[in-house]
Amino acid sequence: MTVAVAGVGAIGLELARRLDAGDGGLRLVAVSARDRAKAEAALAGFRAPPPLRPLAALAEADIVVEAMPAAAFDAVAEPAVAAGRIFVPASVGALLARPGLIQAARASGARILVPTGALLGLDAVRAAAEGPVESVTLETRKPPAGLAGAPYLREHGIRLEGLEAPTRIFAGNALEAARGFPANVNVAAALALAGIGPERTQVEIWADPTSTRNTHTIRVEAEAARFSMTIEGVPSAANPRTGRLTPLSILAALRGLVATLKVGS
Numbered sequence: 001m002t003v004a005v006a007g008v009g010a011i012g013l014e015l016a017r018r019l020d021a022g023d024g025g026l027r028l029v030a031v032s033a034r035d036r037a038k039a040e041a042a043l044a045g046f047r048a049p050p051p052l053r054p055l056a057a058l059a060e061a062d063i064v065v066e067a068m069p070a071a072a073f074d075a076v077a078e079p080a081v082a083a084g085r086i087f088v089p090a091s092v093g094a095l096l097a098r099p100g101l102i103q104a105a106r107a108s109g110a111r112i113l114v115p116t117g118a119l120l121g122l123d124a125v126r127a128a129a130e131g132p133v134e135s136v137t138l139e140t141r142k143p144p145a146g147l148a149g150a151p152y153l154r155e156h157g158i159r160l161e162g163l164e165a166p167t168r169i170f171a172g173n174a175l176e177a178a179r180g181f182p183a184n185v186n187v188a189a190a191l192a193l194a195g196i197g198p199e200r201t202q203v204e205i206w207a208d209p210t211s212t213r214n215t216h217t218i219r220v221e222a223e224a225a226r227f228s229m230t231i232e233g234v235p236s237a238a239n240p241r242t243g244r245l246t247p248l249s250i251l252a253a254l255r256g257l258v259a260t261l262k263v264g265s
C-alpha cells in the first residue's frame with residue numbers, strides 16, 4: 001500500500017522519515033508542505049525523497065495522513081475521502097467539528113482511521129463503550145509552552161507567562177475543549193470518538209510550569225470496568241505542543257493495516 005503525508009512538521013517529518021527507512025511496511029509516495037524549500041532541505045537525506053505535491057493530489061495514495069494545522073484540514077481531508085481512501089487525521093479536533101466528513105466517507109467507501117496519538121488506552125475505552133458507560137474524563141497537564149497560542153486563552157484573557165503553580169485553565173466537554181484548544185487537545189477529540197461522544201466526555205486542562213511532560217490521564221467508569229491511565233509524553237523539540245509519541249502512534253496504526261499479526265485493537 002502507498003502512503004502520502006500532508007505536512008512536514010513535528011509529526012509529518014518524523015513519520016515520513018520512518019516510512020522512508022522502510023518501517024511500517026508501506027511505501028511513501030508523496031508529501032505536501034507549505035514551505036517548499038524548507039521541506040526539500042528536510043527530505044534531502046531520505047533514501048528516496050518523496051515528491052512534493054499539492055494537497056488534493058495526495059488522494060492518489062491508498063492512505064492519506066493529515067499532519068497539518070487544523071486550519072488546513074479540509075484541503076486534504078475532502079479529496080482523500082471523496083476518492084475513497086484510508087484517511088488518517090492527526091488534527092482529530094477538526095474531524096470532531098466535521099461530522100459531514102464521516103457521512104461523505106460512508107458514501108464513497110473511504111475509511112477514517114483515528115490514531116491513539118499522544119493518548120493511551122483507546123482500545124479499552126472502545127471496548128467499555130460497547131456496554132453502558134457512566135463517565136469518561138480526561139485531565140491534560142502541559143507546560144505553559146504546550147498551551148501557548150490557544151484561542152480559549154485569548155478569548156478569556158488568560159495569561160500563562162509567569163505562572164508558578166499548576167493552574168486549571170479549562171473545564172468543560174470535549175467539543176468545547178477541541179474548539180478552544182485546536183492545537184493542544186486532539187487527544188480529547190480522539191477520546192470522545194472512542195467512547196461516549198464529545199458532549200458527555202469531560203475535559204480539564206492544566207498549565208503546569210513545574211512539569212516538562214505532556215501528561216494525559218483518562219478515567220472511565222463503565223458497567224464492565226473502571227479504569228484510569230496516565231501517559232507522560234515527552235514534548236517534541238520541533239513543536240512543544242506535540243508529544244514525540246504521536247508520529248510513532250501513527251506509524252504503529254499504519255503498520256496495523258498491513259501486519260499479519262495485529263495486537264490490541
Ligand SMILES: NC(=O)C1=CN([C@@H]2O[C@H](COP(=O)(O)OP(=O)(O)OC[C@H]3O[C@@H](n4cnc5c(N)ncnc54)[C@H](O)[C@@H]3O)[C@@H](O)[C@H]2O)C=CC1
Nearest residue numbers: 007008009010011033034067068090091117118183186242
Ligand atoms: N492526535 C494527536 O494525539 C495529536 C495531534 N496533533 C495535531 O497534529 C497536527 C500536526 O501537528 P504538528 O506536526 O506538531 O504541527 P507542526 O506545526 O509541527 O507541523 C505542521 C506542518 O504543516 C505545514 N502546513 C501548514 N499548512 C500547510 C498546507 N496548506 N499545506 C501543506 N503543509 C502545511 C506546516 O508548514 C508545518 O510544517 C496539529 O493539528 C496538531 O494539533 C498534535 C499532537 C498530538
Ligand SMILES: O=C([O-])CC(=O)C(=O)O
Nearest residue numbers: 118184185186187214243
Ligand atoms: O501531544 C500531546 O500531548 C497532545 C496534543 O498535543 C494534542 O492532543 O493535540
